[in-house]
Amino acid sequence: MPDDYFDQELPLEAKSSFIFLSLLLALLFNLLPLQGFILLLQPDFVAMTLLYWSIHYPQRIGMTLAFMAGLVMDVSNSSILGQHALAYCVITFFGMILHRRLRLFNSFQQAPQIFWILLIAQFAIFLTGLLGGTYFPDWYYFFPSATGALLWPVISFLLGIPQKPKRDPNEL
Amino acid sequence: METVPQFFRAGPSPQVRLFFFALLSILLMVMDARFSSFSGMRQTVGMIIYPLQRLAYIPATLLDQAEELINDFHLTKEIANLREQYFLHQQKLFRLQMLEEENAQLRKLLGAAQQTEIKAIMAEILYVPRDPFNRKVTLNKGNSSEIKAGQVVVDDQGVIGQITQVHPFLSEVTLITDKGHSVPVQVARNGLRSVISGAGKNNELELRYLSVNADIEKGDLLVTSGIGGVYPPGLPVARVENIEHDRSQDFAVIMCTPIAGVNRNRHVLILSLTAPIPEHPEEEPKHTTQQERRSRAR
Numbered sequence: 001m002p003d004d005y006f007d008q009e010l011p012l013e014a015k016s017s018f019i020f021l022s023l024l025l026a027l028l029f030n031l032l033p034l035q036g037f038i039l040l041l042q043p044d045f046v047a048m049t050l051l052y053w054s055i056h057y058p059q060r061i062g063m064t065l066a067f068m069a070g071l072v073m074d075v076s077n078s079s080i081l082g083q084h085a086l087a088y089c090v091i092t093f094f095g096m097i098l099h100r101r102l103r104l105f106n107s108f109q110q111a112p113q114i115f116w117i118l119l120i121a122q123f124a125i126f127l128t129g130l131l132g133g134t135y136f137p138d139w140y141y142f143f144p145s146a147t148g149a150l151l152w153p154v155i156s157f158l159l160g161i162p163q164k165p166k167r168d169p170n171e172l
Numbered sequence: 173m174e175t176v177p178q179f180f181r182a183g184p185s186p187q188v189r190l191f192f193f194a195l196l197s198i199l200l201m202v203m204d205a206r207f208s209s210f211s212g213m214r215q216t217v218g219m220i221i222y223p224l225q226r227l228a229y230i231p232a233t234l235l236d237q238a239e240e241l242i243n244d245f246h247l248t249k250e251i252a253n254l255r256e257q258y259f260l261h262q263q264k265l266f267r268l269q270m271l272e273e274e275n276a277q278l279r280k281l282l283g284a285a286q287q288t289e290i291k292a293i294m295a296e297i298l299y300v301p302r303d304p305f306n307r308k309v310t311l312n313k314g315n316s317s318e319i320k321a322g323q324v325v326v327d328d329q330g331v332i333g334q335i336t337q338v339h340p341f342l343s344e345v346t347l348i349t350d351k352g353h354s355v356p357v358q359v360a361r362n363g364l365r366s367v368i369s370g371a372g373k374n375n376e377l378e379l380r381y382l383s384v385n386a387d388i389e390k391g392d393l394l395v396t397s398g399i400g401g402v403y404p405p406g407l408p409v410a411r412v413e414n415i416e417h418d419r420s421q422d423f424a425v426i427m428c429t430p431i432a433g434v435n436r437n438r439h440v441l442i443l444s445l446t447a448p449i450p451e452h453p454e455e456e457p458k459h460t461t462q463q464e465r466r467s468r469a470r
Contacts, residue, residue: 027221031228033299063189067197075217076225077301078308078337078344081210082200089193096186128201 008106011163014057018162022049023069031076040140043148045155046073047091047121051114052159054095055102066092083128087121094120107153115149211337218339225310225342229298290404291444293317295325297437298342307350307370309333313442314341322402324443330408330432331355331396332440345440348409348430349377357409358397362387365397368410368428377410379426384417386424394428404443408432 026045034042046069053061070085077084094117095102102110122145126137184192203209243250295317299310313319315338325332325345333353337344346353351372357379358365364387371378382388392412398405410428417424 024224028224028228031221031225031299033229033232033297035300039300063193067193070197071200072217072221075214076221076299076310077306078310079301079306080201081204081214082197085200086194086197089190089197093186093190 009165011056011160012165014053014060014163016060019053019057019060022053022159023065025049027069027072027076030073040143041147043144043151044118044121047088047118048114048148048152048155049159050088051091051095051117052156054092055099055110056160056163058096058099061092063089063092080128083125086128087124090124091117091121107156110156111149111152114152115145118145118148214337215339218342222339222341225298229312292326292441293319293444295343295440295442297440307347307353307372308336309345309347311335311343311345311440311442312341314339314343316341319343319442320445323445324403324407326407326441326443327432327437327439330410330430331403332432332437334402335442343442349373349375355403355409356397356399357394359388360393360395360408361389364388365399368394371427375429377428377430379412379428381423382426383422384419384424388412388415388424388426390415393431402445 023046026049029045030042032042050061050066050069054066066088067085070083070088071081073084073088074081098113098117102113105113119142122142126141183189200210293313295311295313297309298312301308311319311325319335319338321335321338323335325335331348333345333347333350335343336346347370348355348368349370349372351370354367354369356365357368364382366379366382368377368379370376379388379394390412393408394410394412396403396405396407396409408431410430412426413429414427415424416426
């Protein structure tokens with residue numbers, strides 16, 4: 001068990017409005033009109049936000065929400081309906097079954113494990129695309145999973161701010 | 173009877189949920205890919221996320237304005253350049269006008285149909301999809317600007333693609349590099365007609381089904397032939413990049429690169445549809461009898 005596990009604070013309950021807002025913001029970041037090199041590196045912010053909520057608050061976020069988010073992403077991406085929906089459901093699934101283990105670690109230690117989950121989700125998108133009849137992409141297609149894992153500490157810090165317990169100045 | 177306290181109730185297990193949603197999404201994918209039966213739903217969801225897409229575009233416009241501000245310092249030079257270009261083009265335009273009049277005269281003499289003038293609407297590329305599977309882009313003009321599915325999208329150099337889905341304020345363009353997209357073309361040098369198709373890759377097009385001995389060379393310019401009535405004739409599409417003659421195959425493998433900046437430009441032109449496609453002529457009775465005879469023989 002990692003040393004700093006017992007130093008972790010008990011987070012407050014997340015507000016539904018904040019969860020919704022964070023997903024909306026993530027979608028906004030996904031929709032940025034990037035081109036070329038940066039587009040190749042751009043991680044899937046919606047996937048990472050969904051993963052964060054399903055690890056830290058698995059009771060609050062269900063697969064239905066993930067499925068809906070995936071459909072919205074499919075429409076904006078003009079890909080086959082259900083492609084991202086499936087990937088996001090897979091992400092939420094892994095978040096749900098691994099949340100007890102992942103919460104033992106701090107966000108830096110989580111990052112390598114997040115990489116594999118993001119990679120599996122991307123692989124799901126890749127497989128469904130392949131069945132839809134496309135060519136085999138280059139290896140750098142899987143770059144966003146790596147950048148996503150690198151950005152994981154930042155995102156989990158930002159999403160964790162509102163749930164930080166407030167210190168009572170009069171406590172012992 | 174076993175009762176579980178409210179606190180421990182968690183609903184179906186993650187495995188069951190994943191199975192359910194995976195089935196649902198596979199069903200959706202099959203329905204969408206095979207029967208494309210969700211265009212209404214796409215439009216509604218597209219309407220909902222439209223403000224978000226606009227919002228995401230703001231940084232790009234800000235960047236544009238900053239660039240313009242910097243460019244202001246070079247304005248005098250640019251004006252001189254543009255003036256020079258203007259005069260050059262003006263001269264060409266005079267010749268074009270003359271030719272157009274001459275063409276109209278000749279057409280009248282021949283009794284041929286008049287060529288329709290093409291109108292164009294300027295649009296901006298709002299969004300490029302993240303995954304490399306779909307070669308589609310989203311433009312910022314839609315139903316409200318009287319855009320219709322099937323219209324051709326070009327830039328200053330050549331054909332970019334065709335509008336395939338129209339939302340109220342947005343429209344989706346399938347690029348010519350998309351795997352399922354074909355354009356009727358002809359070789360500008362000798363008028364050899366063929367159909368060019370996207371390879372699904374960045375910056376690559378395929379000229380399929382041209383026989384090994386076809387008169388085509390590396391560097392040949394391919395322009396739209398106008399056959400099919402969708403693309404107006406004479407728009408540059410691609411340049412032949414590489415020809416492989418494989419004796420074991422019936423057709424030559426001809427790879428081309430698109431001329432237009434399919435994934436470079438921000439501003440594009442949407443051309444209005446050319447003359448409406450005439451209806452198919454009634455089949456002659458002779459033909460049907462032949463078919464009947466054939467089917468009887470079977």
